[in-house]
Amino acid sequence: MEPFISLRSNAVPLVQDNIDTDQIIPARFLARPRDDDHGINFFRDLRFDAEGNEVSDFPLNQPAWRQARIILGGRNFACGSSRENAVWALHGWGARAVIAPSFGDIFAINSVKNGVLPVILPAEAVSALTAASIAEPEAEIAIDLPEQTVTGPDGTVYRFEIDPFAKRSLLEGLDELAFTMTHEEDIAAFERRFGRDNF
Amino acid sequence: MQERQENYTCAALAKARFCRNDPFMIQHATPEPLTMFDKIWMRHRVLEREDGQVLLYVDRHFIHDGTAPAFEMLRKRGVAPRAPERIFATPDHYVPTDTREADEIANAEYRGMVESLERNTAEHGIRHFGLTDGGQGIVHVIGPEAGLSQPGMLLVCGDSHTSTHGALGALAFGIGMTEVAHVLATQCLWQRRPRTMRITVEGTLGFGVTAKDVILHIIATIGTAGATGYVIEYAGSAIRGLSMEGRLTLCNMSIEAGARAGMVAPDEKTFAYLADRPYAPKGTEWDAALARWRALPSDPGAQFDLEVMIDAASIAPMVTWGNSPQDAVPADGTIPDPMTTEDPGRRQAMEDCFAYMGLQAGMPVAELRMDRVFIGSCTNGRIEDLRAAAGIAQGGKVAPGVTAWVVPGSAQVKRQAEAEGLDAIFKSAGFEWREAGCSMCLGTNGEIGKPGQRIASTSNRNFRGRQGAGVRTHLMSPEMAAAAALAGHVVDVRHVKGAR
Incomplete structure (x- = not known):
């Protein structure tokens, strides 16, 4: 997994509350192999019309935001289906962090496993960053994971909390499966005690 | 919502840490009243890190025809599933409902998903309830139906509606594809302890009001993110009055309130539902299981981080x-x-x-x-x-x-x-x-x-x-x-x- 340490980029606002993972990637694309480019299907049905033309006023299609690597989300961003394809699509599109007041639980977990940082900030902070991004789409936001800070275009510093294990995983680009396998002895010992009767 | 309690640090859990790696001692050594969630959580704890991450052991891993990427992740590492006997598979997402012939699926991608599940399960000796097998179905329907989902178990599946199985008094939740690969390889999963919420629905449901209406009413009340970060235990006379199938409907939509999982304490209805199902314990094993299951419900006085009270009579279709x-x-x-x-x-x-x-x-x-x-x-x-x-x-x-x-x-x-x-x-x-x-x-x-x-x-x-x-x-x-x-x-x- 590619590590996440810090990031400086402008940010694209997708701040409606309760955006679900069906919006982030519609179900008809879920049978595609993991190694495909899922970025093309990121917000597919909001980004493109039925004929495949870009919907010009959708934020992801704004020239200034096409290269953005940060997404500003609303409350409960990426709720619903557990489809990890939502993170693959977000990552494939080019984003590496989402700043939102809250996240769908499974999406936040999936993000960390793919090197994408979910940042939880109070709604007022996300609103301020959103207003700044709309006023000046090129305005850059800086995220510093070791310091757990987001710095807005006006220099305001917001501190965020993150699970220490998630932080470490992101900073190191941890291969979690390989890490767990270092605990093979513990698992085997547990299995011996847990036994067949717990079947 | 009538009452809010924040007791995130559970004293019982802190004490139990000394009994690490011994799921059986924990219950004897802990006098504090525990929630059903606590009991299941502790029993499946392989180890706990200083930073609060817990490695949990998975009793049952359900997989469906969207699981191909996880097998591919394993294949790239040359790793095989650790406990194939704990994994159960069925195709549901990509199967047509007008035929039972996989080779009649016109869309090559969909057909590929169904066929790859069959291939991957055959390769690793995983029980596969295939299309022409009488046991096929939606994974969250066949788990309880076959008696695979049982009280006290920890169950996962790469699908958010895995919360369904909590109706039997299990801890069941949906996971992402990378986690599916992790569980296939290790039979374990890293988790941080979620908070607990009890939703108590007291009274009698009105004429024409079903479990579906109860959960839609609950979600409308607490909001679609109302239970994010929580495991819900549904309680109260209206919940106890639901059939097992009604409880499955109820727990199914826990994720629609944002919850990690939803559960209902097992009772005589649960046991009657499970008895004689193909994978339910038999004979003396059934008796032993019953004794374990009867100890699962939350102890009187157990503390939940959040309590929600709902009047059953206020629920309409x-x-x-x-x-x-x-x-x-x-x-x-x-x-x-x-x-x-x-x-x-x-x-x-x-x-x-x-x-x-x-x-x-x-x-x-x-x-x-x-x-x-x-x-x-x-x-x-x-x-x-x-x-x-x-x-x-x-x-x-x-x-x-x-x-x-x-x-x-x-x-x-x-x-x-x-x-x-x-x-x-x-x-x-x-x-x-x-x-x-x-x-x-x-x-x-x-x-x-x-x-x-x-x-x-x-x-x-x-x-x-x-x-x-x-x-x-x-x-x-x-x-x-x-x-x-x-x-x-x-x-x-x-x-x-x-x-x-």
Whole structure:
């Protein structure tokens, strides 16, 4: 997994509350192999019309935001289906962090496993960053994971909390499966005690 | 919500840390009252890190035909599943519901998903309930049906509706694909302890009110993120009064309130439901299991981080109008008015939703005219759901211009329904009687509606485009959906013949 340490980029606002993972990637694309480019299907049905033309006023299609690597989300961003394809699509599109007041639980977990940082900030902070991004789409936001800070275009510093294990995983680009396998002895010992009767 | 308690650091858990790696000592060494969640959590704890991450052991891992990427992740590492005997597979997402022949699936990608599950399970010796196997079905229907899902277990599946299995008194939750690969390889999963919420529904449910209405009412009350970060335990006389299948419906939609999992304490109904199912313990093992299961319910005085109280009598048959499961109103209600909402963001979102859904403020829900009806899914595709819908459909006719489907949740449900003559009732009323699968709940198999179509659906999500681009989904109970099929529009099931 590619590590996440810090990031400086402008940010694209997708701040409606309760955006679900069906919006982030519609179900008809879920049978595609993991190694495909899922970025093309990121917000597919909001980004493109039925004929495949870009919907010009959708934020992801704004020239200034096409290269953005940060997404500003609303409350409960990426709720619903557990489809990890939502993170693959977000990552494939080019984003590496989402700043939102809250996240769908499974999406936040999936993000960390793919090197994408979910940042939880109070709604007022996300609103301020959103207003700044709309006023000046090129305005850059800086995220510093070791310091757990987001710095807005006006220099305001917001501190965020993150699970220490998630932080470490992101900073190191941890291969979690390989890490767990270092605990093979513990698992085997547990299995011996847990036994067949717990079947 | 009447009361809020924040007791995130559970003293019992802190004490139990000294008994690390001994799931059996923990319960004896801990005098504090524990929740059912605590008991299951502790029992499955392989180890706990200083930073609070816990490695949990998984009793049962359910996999479906969307699991190919996880097997691919393992293959790249040269790793095989650690405990294939704990993994159970069935194709549901990509299977057609008009045939049982995999090679008749026209779409090569969908066919590939079904075939790769068969191949991967054969390669690793995993029990596969295949398309022509009598045990196939939606993974969350067949787990309980086969007796695979049992009280006290920790169950996971790469699907958010895994919360369903919590109805048996298990801790069950959905995981992502990378986590699926991790569980395949290690039979374990890293988790941080979630918070606990108890939702108590006291009293008697009114005429025509089902488990589906209870959960839609709960989600409308606490919001679609109301339980994010929590595991819900549903309690109270109205919950105890639900059948096992009703409890499965209830727990199924816990994720629609944002919850990690939902659960109901096992009781005599649970045990009666499980007895004699193919994978349930037998003989002396059954007796031993019963003794364990009876100790599972939350102890008197156990502390939850959040308590929610709901009066059963206040719950009506519900219908959703919007694009979030929280957008639900009683069947005799009206579409809300965005202008009464103070939050400008919420108002704008409602107006966008009205445009998509073709709604006007204040219109009676009963004026929603349906093009299609879908009865099925892991929420409402079990035998009791079909009996209830057939009770409404009996002797009636699907309204002109309406296409109505009944998709049993499993091959077993289909056989049972046919043995009871339910298929004949549906067919003579003009419903299509189909094969088991997820079907139109999410349309991964291509079974979707056309843009602009309005669908009465017994499934779990009314998200924009969920049942096809431009499709307008209204969630409701099987009774309500059947009644809508006959009338051609939403009707309050309390005024319909055959309701119960």
